[in-house]
Amino acid sequence: xxxxxxxxxxxxxxxxxxxxxxxxxxxxxxxxxxxxxxxxxxxxxxxxxxxxxxxxxxxxxxxxxxxxxxxxxxxxxxxxxxxxxxxxxxxxxxx
Numbered sequence: 001x002x003x004x005x006x007x008x009x010x011x012x013x014x015x016x017x018x019x020x021x022x023x024x025x026x027x028x029x030x031x032x033x034x035x036x037x038x039x040x041x042x043x044x045x046x047x048x049x050x051x052x053x054x055x056x057x058x059x060x061x062x063x064x065x066x067x068x069x070x071x072x073x074x075x076x077x078x079x080x081x082x083x084x085x086x087x088x089x090x091x092x093x094x095x
C-alpha cells in the first residue's frame with residue numbers, strides 16, 4: 001500500500017483515543033485514524049467497533065502530530081513510527 005490509496009476498514013476495534021485521533025486494531029495491525037469531524041470522537045468509546053473509509057497518508061513527525069492532532073506525546077511518537085495513517089472521510093459505528 002502507498003500513500004494516496006483509498007481504504008475501507010470494517011468492524012475495527014478502537015484501541016485508544018488521543019486528541020483528535022483514534023488508534024484501531026485491524027487484524028494484527030494497529031492503525032491511526034483521523035476522523036472527518038473530531039467532535040465524533042466524543043461519541044466513540046474505546047473498545048467500540050467502527051467502520052472507516054478514507055485515504056492513506058504519510059505520518060507526520062511526533063512534534064507535528066502533537067500540534068496538528070492535539071495528541072499526547074507518547075501517542076504522537078507511536079504515530080510517527082508508523083508508515084501511514086488513515087485520513088478518514090467516513091467514520092461510522094459498526095453493526
